[in-house]
Amino acid sequence: MNEELQNAQEILDQHIDDSNEMDLSAYDIAQHLKTLKYHDEELFTKYLNKIDPQTLGDVAIELPESMLKDVIENVPSEKIVEALEELESDDATDLLQYIEEIDEDKARELFDELDEEDKADILRLQSYNDNEAGAYMQTELFSAFANEKLGDAIARLRQLKAEGELENISQLFIVNQDRVLEHAIALEELILFDFSKTLSELINGSDKYEPYTALDSENITDVADRVKDYDLNVIAVVDSKGVLLGRITADDIHDFIEESATEQIYNLAGVNDEAEEDETLIKAGKARAVWLFINLFTAIISSSIIGIFDDTIASYVALAVLMPIVASMGGNTGTQALTVTVRRLTLGEIEFKDAKHVLKREVGISLINGAIFGLLMGIVAWIWFDKALLGVVIALSMLINLSLAGLFGTIIPLSLKRLNIDPAVGSAVLLTTFTDCIGFFSFLGLAKWILL
Amino acid sequence: MNEELQNAQEILDQHIDDSNEMDLSAYDIAQHLKTLKYHDEELFTKYLNKIDPQTLGDVAIELPESMLKDVIENVPSEKIVEALEELESDDATDLLQYIEEIDEDKARELFDELDEEDKADILRLQSYNDNEAGAYMQTELFSAFANEKLGDAIARLRQLKAEGELENISQLFIVNQDRVLEHAIALEELILFDFSKTLSELINGSDKYEPYTALDSENITDVADRVKDYDLNVIAVVDSKGVLLGRITADDIHDFIEESATEQIYNLAGVNDEAEEDETLIKAGKARAVWLFINLFTAIISSSIIGIFDDTIASYVALAVLMPIVASMGGNTGTQALTVTVRRLTLGEIEFKDAKHVLKREVGISLINGAIFGLLMGIVAWIWFDKALLGVVIALSMLINLSLAGLFGTIIPLSLKRLNIDPAVGSAVLLTTFTDCIGFFSFLGLAKWILL
The missing domain is CATH 3.10.580.10 (CBS-domain)
Known part of the structure; x- marks a missing residue:
């Protein structure tokens, strides 16, 4: 570990020596500073102060919130002001906003020290919403x-x-x-x-x-x-x-594409990308808890369907063993259709008007897979519990659940998009609620009807 | 619908009129051609032939496989050769490969007609693997x-x-x-x-x-x-x-970033991005079936854990009602940790050496959420089935399952990455196998021990 520390120190020394050459990217410098911070707080502060104002702004943007706090506390204000003025207007606006999230007074103090032109640029950029092109532009141009x-x-x-x-x-x-x-x-x-x-x-x-x-x-x-x-x-x-x-x-568009993809991946999993940026547990944990709460609520709903059939289960426990398989396979099949539909909507490959075409494809795939895996699991259940009719029940319920999973996995994101709601947000929870309910209901209902 | 057709036709007419001006992007032209194809096959072929060779190559790259087939069959070879020569070497290589996937003989015939320099460029680019920088370069430069x-x-x-x-x-x-x-x-x-x-x-x-x-x-x-x-x-x-x-x-890097994000989103959901590109059901359906098969296998394993406790369930059916909730909450908590870890690994925000730091954060979050939701569900179960000890059982098993879900959700992608395996591939199935098994075992095991 000490070797790592020494290595980071040497690289930073080299960079500082021939200072005007941007031989290390701001991202790299930030990474090496992180290494110092984890090992030796004092050394970190020392090197932080060695970074010249031309580079400091770019580096500060790459630092996690906790370390940006160190910058505010340890680097003289005049130097931070100089760093802000060296940045392009969009980056200066971003950095000032990060600082504001940590310490409002400090942000105001720094802003007041900027020259009038930079102030005007930052005020203009701040006036745009996060999703407006204006928020991503820089005013410096030829x-x-x-x-x-x-x-x-x-x-x-x-x-x-x-x-x-x-x-x-x-x-x-x-x-x-x-x-x-x-x-x-x-x-x-x-x-x-x-x-x-x-x-x-x-x-x-x-x-x-x-x-x-x-x-x-x-x-x-x-x-x-x-x-x-x-x-x-x-x-x-x-x-x-x-x-x-x-x-x-x-390069701004690069960052936007990558951030959008992260947002989408996180949303599909019930995670909030902005909350995750925070290093502390509380903010991220809270945002995740919101989705877990919704999931708990929907899980209770689908479980109460099992409750309707408690007599059926009591008289034939094999049903309790097999029912999670029907639900799990439905959830997975639906998630496949959902993910493909969400992503293709984002990439502009499909639109709401292509709904018929997309539904045909997705329901077609899940119908075929429903038939294959229904048959397969039917045989397994028959052999496992030595009861042919149980095989018929699970085969039928899987065919039903998997086909409907494909249908809902496609309809949910298409409808959300049509309603101008981000199709990645909440769609997975909604889908598994459907597939669990349909899975439990079709399997236990068929069992009650056919077996008992 | 006819309005849409007419609109596409008018826009294409306009574009063809002042031909040398690239007023429409190749992507847009491809979109309008798609509209024609869906409504009127003949009109589609007619407009396909109207596109000049300077644009044809770029447009062909944007078309889905089924329509690229139409290009090969309906546009004279000399014109396709001209279009290939107009393309930058990386794009020409890609297009020729797409053609090869449809019709090998045609691809060879077209290649033979290219001039020697283009042939040499394409052969060189084809010699690289998909993940090598060489496969993404163009040889034209200043x-x-x-x-x-x-x-x-x-x-x-x-x-x-x-x-x-x-x-x-x-x-x-x-x-x-x-x-x-x-x-x-x-x-x-x-x-x-x-x-x-x-x-x-x-x-x-x-x-x-x-x-x-x-x-x-x-x-x-x-x-x-x-x-x-x-x-x-x-x-x-x-x-x-x-x-x-x-x-x-x-712009090549743009495409790569977007394709990588799609690949990751798909992999997390058990979908293969290349198979999905095919318009027909069979290829995509087959690739999805592979993951569903793995999921069926693991679902059977976790269900057999329920089988161990069939006596316990038979004597107290409420357990069958509640057990999917424990599994579902564990799966969701684990997926949150998994997704964040996979994405942060991709973005370079964390590496294997940060494992301790990341584990502390992820397990911390899931421990807190495990305690909160265990307590909450404990109270719900107590009231629902009017039995305090049942509340204790589900609270404890949720605490265990959610914390371990956070642990495995972090360890699995970190380990896969360490082994140089793509951490997005298969990790979700592996994770839910763990969370289902742990959920069923802890809940039913505790119930047998405490309740009966």
Whole structure:
């Protein structure tokens, strides 16, 4: 373990030595700091203070909440302010919000120290909802007027880059006097042009330079789809009048895709992705308890169906042994259909209008599997308890439960989506309630009718 | 419905009219073609043939297998060959593979018609495994020698772009005489330089132009992580000697992130992502049946535990009513821990060495929730069946089952990962086997001991 500590220390030393070179990613630095923190609190604080303001902001964003708290408490405010100013506006807004969640007063104090332009940017970005494109944009971008000479625009780019104000540029956005976005030219085109000409001469009426845009109030999911469909490196963000406000880059979309996938995986399992980000047990535990509570409630409902048949079970205990198998197989079959439907809805492969097509496929699959596994389990039950009719009962109830599981596993997410509810949230609990109830009812009901 | 058809037709007409403008994404065109196909087979074939070769390849990649078959059968081979040549090498390789899966002879026939350079590229890309970075690269890129003048390199870029050979360029890669990659300069830097100087003069010993590289044999997951950590638009792919082979762009990484997430979501639910891509029932149904079979086998094992206690159940049927609740709550608690652990492993937030830390958190959460829900269900059971000791039995067994569920939900994916097995595959089935067995055994065992 000490070796690990030493290793982290050496790597950080190396990084700090040739400081201006970003040889380590912010993510890597954060990982090494974590190692220090776990082993030696003092050493951690020492290295935290060694990180230069150009890197500190990016690193702070990567740190877990508990360690961000250490940053606030141990790094001088002026240095944190400098780090915030070095960040791109979207990242600065995020970091300030993380700080606010830990210490509101500190966040306000830091905000007050920022320069007026950064303040205005952050206020604007904070005004958007989490699911709006505006919340994901950065205001730093490379723009020019059409009557400017390309060479002059490039001179400005040089200036802005030298001041560290601009990074990760792949497009020049061309706006009119009202800052309405009119064209966008990729750098790979720009570099081929004659620098002494004006931009309007270069564009020369061609509609090749139509910009890809997102409305600031647009849903970020739709924007991410557009970036993906057209393989964009960057998309311009405009307001309803077409005024250029900012840009969203491919790496922001990366993060969004990955976060959305995590959210979906967690929702399907009854876990809240935001609550899980917290390192302490309480927040995550509470959010999970909510889903467990709903599950307890629905489990009691399906169990009361068993209660209806208590006489039947008392007179033939083999039913109690076999009934969880019917429920479990139904739950699994339904979950397969549910998961595929939820994911295909997300990927845009299917929509509500394809319901008939999708239902045919999903119910078809579960009907076939219901028949196969019903038959298989029927034979097993017959041999196990040496009673042919018991085999018939379980075979029939599995056929019923598995087919209906496929039906509900498809209908539930399609309907939720139609109602504009996230089809991943709560659908699994709803589904297993159905499959448990149908499983117990069909199996015990058939048993009472056929066997007794 | 006819309205939908007419709408698709109009949009496609518009697109075909001003053909050279890529106003619709390939994805959109594919969607509209699907609509035609569902309504009017003949119209579909007609429009398929209207698509120009520049777009056809991209569209074909987006089509489902059944419709790709229509392309092969209805579009003349020469046009498909042209479409393949228009594609970037990675996409051409993919498309040819899709065609091969439908009709091997046709794929061979098309391959033979390609020009020698394209053939060589495709053969090289086909030689990589699905999980190797090399399989994701395209060989088309912008490179130069250090002793070249920047202006000459740019003249070559102009030429290649005019020929339609290069798209989506954001870096110039600088290689030595053996094509070993030495530097990479982003276009946003390049555009600021003096075009009359040689590249080595411009680089001038600065280590600012160190390229980000991936080894061709490297795991694509690691490469995607690097692209994400450093917010790259492109990463160079080199062989073990450092020779530049190709590049992977951000949009390829987008696709990879999304596909990996789908694979993980599906695996957790016992669904195979590749089998699901097939439109027919048989392939997907078979893959799902494999997991259902495993689940049936494990369900029989856990049910045989109930069989051990058949006398206990016969003498007190309330046990049969309550036992699925213990199992269900354990399954859900375990799934929460499992899902969070699997996802955090994927996101690189945790590793095997953090096992102690993660276990403490997960078992802590499930212990607390086990106590809460054990107590709650204990009271419910007491009131329901008017027997206090029954409440004690279910409370204790839920505490045991939920805590152990948290433990196994964490240990299973951590161990699988340690053994280099995908922690999403099969872990859910393994987990519910444990939680069912422990749930039934603890509840019925305690009941036999305490109640009877």
